[in-house]
Amino acid sequence: MKKLGYIFIGLLMVVVLAACGSKDAKETQAVKDGSIELTLWTDWTEDRPENTLYKDLISKFNQEHEDIQIKVEAIPHDQYETKLRTQAAGNQLPDMMRVWPGARTAPLAEGGAILPLNPIIDNWEGDILDSILQDYAIDGNYYAIPANVSITSLIFYHKDQLQDAGYDEFPQTYDELKELIKALNDKGTTPIALGNKAIWPLQSVYLSTIADRYTDSDFLESALNGDGTFEDPQFISALSVIDELTKANAFNEDMNTLDEAQSRNEFIKGTAAMHFAGSWAIGPILESVENIGNIGVAPFPTFPGGNGDPAKISGAAGGGIAVSSQLSEEEQEAAFTFLKYFYGEELYQGLIKANVVIPADIEMDDNIPEIFKEANSFVQGGLAPVYDATLTPELTDMINNGLQSITLGEKAPEGLAKDMQKENENK
Numbered sequence: 001m002k003k004l005g006y007i008f009i010g011l012l013m014v015v016v017l018a019a020c021g022s023k024d025a026k027e028t029q030a031v032k033d034g035s036i037e038l039t040l041w042t043d044w045t046e047d048r049p050e051n052t053l054y055k056d057l058i059s060k061f062n063q064e065h066e067d068i069q070i071k072v073e074a075i076p077h078d079q080y081e082t083k084l085r086t087q088a089a090g091n092q093l094p095d096m097m098r099v100w101p102g103a104r105t106a107p108l109a110e111g112g113a114i115l116p117l118n119p120i121i122d123n124w125e126g127d128i129l130d131s132i133l134q135d136y137a138i139d140g141n142y143y144a145i146p147a148n149v150s151i152t153s154l155i156f157y158h159k160d161q162l163q164d165a166g167y168d169e170f171p172q173t174y175d176e177l178k179e180l181i182k183a184l185n186d187k188g189t190t191p192i193a194l195g196n197k198a199i200w201p202l203q204s205v206y207l208s209t210i211a212d213r214y215t216d217s218d219f220l221e222s223a224l225n226g227d228g229t230f231e232d233p234q235f236i237s238a239l240s241v242i243d244e245l246t247k248a249n250a251f252n253e254d255m256n257t258l259d260e261a262q263s264r265n266e267f268i269k270g271t272a273a274m275h276f277a278g279s280w281a282i283g284p285i286l287e288s289v290e291n292i293g294n295i296g297v298a299p300f301p302t303f304p305g306g307n308g309d310p311a312k313i314s315g316a317a318g319g320g321i322a323v324s325s326q327l328s329e330e331e332q333e334a335a336f337t338f339l340k341y342f343y344g345e346e347l348y349q350g351l352i353k354a355n356v357v358i359p360a361d362i363e364m365d366d367n368i369p370e371i372f373k374e375a376n377s378f379v380q381g382g383l384a385p386v387y388d389a390t391l392t393p394e395l396t397d398m399i400n401n402g403l404q405s406i407t408l409g410e411k412a413p414e415g416l417a418k419d420m421q422k423e424n425e426n427k
Contacts, residue, residue: 035066035067035068035069036067036068036069036330036331036334037069037070037071038068038069038070038071038095038096038327038331038334038335038338039071039073039094039095039096040058040070040071040072040073040094040095040096040097040098040321041073041075041080041083041084041094041096041097041098042054042072042073042074042075042097042098043074043075043076043077043080043098043319044072044074044098045074045075045076045077046077048354049353049354050147050148050350050351050354050356053347053350053351053354054147054347055072057342057346057347057350058070058072058342061338061341061342065337065338065341067334068334068337068338070096070338073094080098081104084097084099085107088107088108088111088113091113091326093108093113093114093324093326094324095323095324095327095331095335096321096322096323096324096335096338097114097321097322097324098319098320098321098322099114099136099143099144099319099320099321099322100318100319100320101135101136101144101146101316101317101320102135102316102389102390105136105138105143105144105322106138108143108322109138109141109143110138112325113324113325114143114322114323114324114325115143115322115323115324115325115327115332115335116141116142116143117141117142117143117144117145117323117336117339118141118142119336120336120339120340121133121142123340124145124343124360126361127360127361127362128145128146128359128360128361129359129361129379129380129382131382131383132146132149132317132359132379132382132383133145133146133317133359135316135317135383136317136320143320143322144320144321144322145320145321145339145343146317146318146319146320146359147318147319147320147343147347147351147358148317148318148319148351148356148357148358148359149279149315149316149317149318149357149358149359149379149383150278150279150280150315150316150318150357151278151279151313151314151315151357151375151378151379151383152204152205152208152209152278152279152313152314152315152386153205153206153208153209153276153278153299153300153313153314153315154276154277154278154279154281154282154297154298154299154313154375154378155170155274155275155276155297155298155299155300156267156274156275156276156277156281156285156295156296156297156371157170157273157274157275157295157296157297157298158267158270158273158274158294158295158296159294159295159296160294161184161189161270161273162180162273162296164187164189165180165183165184165186165187165189165273166183167180167183170296170298171301172301172302173301173302173303173304174241174301174302174303174304175304176301177301178244178248181245181248181249181250182248184273185248185249189272189273190251190252190271190272190273191249191250191251191272191273191274192245192250192251192252192272192273192274192275192276193251193252193263193264193266193267193271193272193274193275194251194252194255194258194263194276195255195258195259195260195261195262195263195264196255196256196258196260196403196404196407197256197257197258197259197260197262198259198260199400199401199403199404200388200400201260201276201277202242202400202403202404202407203387203388203396203399203400203403204278204314204386204387204388205276205277205278206241206242206276206403207238207239207242207387207399207403208314208384208385208386208387209300209312209313209314209384210238210241210242210300210303211235211238211239211387212308212309212312212314212384212385213238213300213302213303213306213308213310214234214235214237214238214303214305214306214307214308215232215234215235215238215306215307215308216307216308216309217308217309217312217384217385219232219234219235220385220387220390220391221390223235223421223424224390224391224392224424226424226425229421230417230418230420230421230424231414231417231418231421232417234305234306234307235417236413236414236417237303237305238303239403239406239413239416239417240413241303242403242406242407242413243406243407243412243413246406246407251407252266252271252272255407256404256407256408260277261284263275264277264281264284264285265288267285268284268285268288268289278315279315279356279357279375282355282357282371282372282375283354283355285371286355286369286371286372292369292371293370295371296371296374297371297374297375298374299313299378299381300313308384309381309382309384311381311382312381312382312383312384313378313379313381313382313383313384314383314384314385314386314387315379315383315384315386316383316385316386316389317359317383321339321342323335323336323339345360345362348360348362349362349364349365352364352368352372352376353368355372357375357376357379358376358379359379361380364376387399388400392424392427394423394427395420395423395424398416398419398420398423399416399420402415402416402419402420403416
């Protein structure tokens with residue numbers, strides 16, 4: 001038995017040494033080849049044009065860079081962020097990972113889990129506005145580059161219906177918009193197709209930009225931290241616009257029983273002259289309208305006495321790729337090389353063809369629809385905060401329900417502002 005034990009131990013040592021030798025050989029081969037493999041976590045599991053573009057671009061990078069190989073691990077979106085948080089808590093993040101701006105990236109940055117991109121941020125100078133890059137900036141450090149921008153406040157309109165009402169161009173001021181609404185009503189045309197059944201459109205699409213026009217972009221943060229108040233007269237003026245539009249019969253009567261997609265379809269059919277929506281509506285409209293040349297897109301008008309920048313539009317930077325702070329210096333350089341390649345003209349031109357609004361200011365082919373070019377150009381004026389991406393969940397529910405109550409005549413703008421202030425003080 002003792003002899004058998006020695007034989008077993010000897011065999012075990014041979015196996016261990018062989019394994020070590022194999023590992024050493026593998027490492028030597030990797031060093032010899034000079035290749036660095038970086039794992040990238042994404043949520044690109046859905047069959048969507050932009051996801052295909054992302055993956056194809058990475059494959060192309062791998063073919064062109066034998067010294068750097070990007071290995072993509074795709075995780076379903078509904079599981080992705082939970083897994084990311086869990087792995088971050090255990091200090092087991094991948095080399096690179098897909099992230100989103102604001103409160104979803106801040107914990108990773110503040111905990112030192114991801115690497116500032118400041119050494120390469122100048123690569124996008126002149127192409128991406130700093131005001132958009134700021135969505136990924138924390139304490140002066142940049143942690144990701146956005147691939148796309150989601151804007152929430154666009155006005156789509158039928159040019160012929162506006163011309164029938166006496167308008168060759170879209171109104172630039174709120175007073176002119178109210179006059180257009182009256183002219184359309186006089187002709188028996190529904191001015192705006194609204195679907196507020198899910199109660200977020202009036203907040204995300206309408207109020208986010210209207211309130212910014214009145215208050216400026218610092219208002220939300222000021223009100224939330226107690227330096228300002230939701231009972232600010234300018235904010236109440238913004239809420240009052242929803243009340244005024246409702247009383248002016250700007251919307252279809254069933255606005256609170258239709259969802260957002262149904263109201264868009266009503267606009268596409270021509271039963272309403274206008275539809276207020278975000279960049280998500282561009283693709284469906286382009287795909288469904290027979291005469292796309294008859295569709296115009298405009299930014300929200302200016303509002304009298306407003307403190308905000310009228311060039312801004314509510315929106316947020318889309319997903320970006322962050323880099324783990326645990327990488328070696330050589331791996332960091334490889335990751336930076338990849339990011340500079342990935343977030344380039346080929347990516348942004350591909351997204352344009354998929355009707356995805358981008359943060360970069362680049363030339364577009366003549367075959368890109370004018371409606372897309374116009375919508376994309378509005379991003380260059382800068383982004384205003386989207387309310388439901390900034391408020392607490394409790395305040396978001398309150399403003400969503402409160403705006404619907406205003407349309408039903410059940411609440412006054414002043415009452416909603418007071419409720420929101422009380423909720424914020426008691427948080």
